[in-house]
Amino acid sequence: MLRTRSLITAAALLAAATQTLAPATPAAAQAHAVADLAAAQAHAVADLAAAQPAPERLPFTVDSSNQAGWWRPLDSFRGVDYFAYNAPAAEAGRHEVHIAARGGDGVWRDGCLPAAGGGCVTYVDDVGHNQPSIVVDGDGRIHAFVSMHNNSWRYYQSTRPGDVTSMAEAAAQLPDRDLRFTYPVTVRGKDGDAYVMARADQDAERTRGGRLYRFDTAADAWSTVAVVAAGHGYSFYPDDLQVDTAGRVHVLWEWGPWPATTHRHLGSYAVFDPADGSFADVAGDPLAMPLAPPSDAPVVYQPYEGDETLTSTSRAVQTAKLAVVGDRLAGIAYRYLTARSGSTFSGFDVRYATWTGTAWRRETVVANGDFPVDNSAAIGVTHAGPTTRVYFVAEASGCGGTRSQVVRAERSGTAPWTFSTLGEVRQGLQRLRAQRAADGTDLLYVTAPLTGALWRATVPRTGVPGGGEPFAAIARRLAGSSGGGTNAALNASVTVSSVLRAGTEGAKAVDGLCTDDSRWISAEGDTAPVITVDLGKHVAFDEVRVHSGYTRAPVPGTDVLRDFTVEARTATGWQALGTVTGNTSGTVTVPGAVADQVRLLITDPSGNALDVARVYEIEVITGR
Template sequence: MRNVGARAFTTSAAALTAAVTFAATAQATTATTVVEKVPYAMDSSNQAAWWTPAATYKGNGEYTYFALNEPGTTETTHRPAVARRAPDGTWSRLPLLKGDGTRAEFTDDNGHNQPSVARDGSGRLHVFTSMHCDTWRYFRSDAAGGSLTDHAGELPDQGAGITYPVLTTAPNGDLYLAARVGCAADQRPGKLYHWDNATATWSVVATFGSALNRAAYPDDLQVDAAGRVHLLYEWSKAPASAFRHQLSYLRYDPATGEFTNHAGAAVTVPTTPDTSDVLQGLTAGEEWSTDNTGYTGPAVQSAKLTLDGSTPKVAFRYRSADSAGDFRVYYAYPSGGGWARQTVYAGGQTAAAIGITWDGTEGKRVYYVTAAGADRVFAATEAGGAWASSSVTPGLTADRLAVRRDADGQDVLYLPDTAHNSLYYARR
């Protein structure tokens, strides 16, 4: 494959395959979804559930940034890049570059070696990518619109094995990053990091979760208007497992340095499965297991977080003893001193990806992907305790998703179609 160097590649919206507009009806509300095919080849390894591959920014219009794996020079490798959509619909591409100016290329590893992206308050893009117990692979632009170059040496915890980096932008332009750090057989902690945008430096906030014979799995994090960080994570038996347990929530206030649960009670970090603020506890037949093929009992597999003001709302997938092996979709929210849960979708097997946003009119919107069917990406809304789902992109064969709420109050969806090596942008 030809070396593209540091240039950004640009394609106008008019040059793309015609955008498709869908009208999807959910209950009494009609949401119009505009879909575009991202004009860059996508590698089939561009699939995960934990990642944060989409970011948005409101400048002179809405900008969107999609981090993706492009095909590598072999069938078993990929080259990460960021596809940038300008307000006029023009797409451009920023490849990730090594120190010698050539493109970064990594081994495929579905569910692990995928990119997460965020934009800081100075316009710099930050990408963490392709780490499964690898040392930091971190690329950043030094100015708005600049090339994405290797800055891995600037992170704390040099030499540690990193997995599952998820990140988000705070209202003041700082960033927060959560990742699993360490690759020991008996314990794999989760850590929270902070990017100070004013000083352009990373630091460790805290180890948020660590316990003997357990591994932490970061799912998502959001920052509210007051600057408090809301973190969502799971636990598995160490060293690792495809099936996790005790989905947990934690809140951090940078102004005080304190960690609390959803009710504001102080929490000591690192948390353990026994001290976490657990949304979904163990149920009948649930076991801690590292058997990724033989274990068929209850488990959590993916979850995402949104905020209604400063109140956390969560969508997650859970397999129970009575779900016939299916991972059903659930919604959880604080209720009194605990968490209430509602079943969003129980009509069949779902894929690992999930998303949630908060809409000023509809309230929560839960996005999920079915394991089969002509239409696979659905949005669910609730009224009076009843959930209704509608296809987001009828006829589109996307099989993974991520979603971000932009400053204009629109949901921006990142939709990979791994069977056809295509990535789609949708806005609704």
């Protein structure tokens, strides 16, 4: 079985430089040359990262449920940044809701939403549903919509402007208290009024539509703006609200089949003008509300592609955010699952849609099917001057756990996208939210809920290099190895002696993934399986890591490779790097060499009844 993939990366350029060395060059000299080139690359990446402020970790612990893609857990008003988050509760499976504020002095102040009987109110953990959205109105009052998954309003308002310790329950102020709500998204109007859009559940009618509400600061009261969209047999999924310089509210959502789905369709957009209460499409033509799918083309920025069955998951929208510039839409960033990306790595592409004046233009910013990485269910987009930025969290499930990093895609006008990273590679990084401040600086909310961490990051529009690097370079560093160094075997050509079934081909052992669905498995009856990785050129490497086994094995150690030899093809022929017998470890490491191929000669595949080799990944590590 043969599979070839190529990544045009800085690491690949290093490998190309190594190829110019004669095969007979001593190993030490080759290793020295590779180390020098790797060091130059590392310095270039470090210089790029140093050009922007390091993210600031908040001095609070977040709950593992502090993650969503639709939410708006941050706001900034009169020099103060507000971060809402789920905090751990004393009772397992529940969380408190806190709001933290950071003033110009850099000091964080924190308060929880109060319970009726004292202390902090708690809610049931529900990832992707029970998370907070906040907005600060023009008078400085903080509005918080929290922990609703088909629940009546859960709403709190500060009794003192800007004071996170003065939150009070105020659900009685809202209309439609007989309905159940999910996914509240918020924004502050140009006049200082506050808006919230949420999905309203009317299950008796098999309808979950979207409704927009407005808080009038002058009247100190909430009212219903409109039922934005509703369709029998459909569910409305709010994505975002933004306000332009004319005061119009830009509205973004997507549709799913009733009652619910994680893969949605028909990314949709409309504009509300509070001056006359009207709605219009992107072309400026009036819309009769409520809208219902399928809507006219100007409303739908991402139509069906291929299969038009709503329940199809071959192509799907999941999570979108919009940016406005002046009094018009700049663009919409969103995650998109295609048949290609889904069949390769089950990864979502990052897309960007703009209106040309006559039609929607859709482009792929990152085609994740081309890389052994995915992006988590969150995305952000900002626009200032001629520059657009799309933020997302790239993640790779390697043998050492999930590694993730915030990535910024940036371009001026319609120039090609370039990429840079924000902060360090971390374990468990999951969600983000981005918004542009009045001075053009981007403010980011970044959280790793499984480790309890939350960061505030700022990215200025000045003093940041615009060159960036190809996304392939970032992806390769992120997924390159599970324990440091660069993996020269990633996506290399592979041949194997046998394959158990479709989906267990040899290429699975070099795809950067380390899951039960991504392994090479040899065929039954192949008592001496062999897998060979062709590096394409002579490479000086430090070690070879072999990851094998099966996570659901009833007896630990029975499904890892038992007896095998790791060999390398050097300038003088094949030589053994290490022989392993009686192995019970999921990861085995042997010393490196200078070679163009590495192979495993397996004499005891697993030692159980189904005696097949199960190899998650073979990593050939350089640059440690």
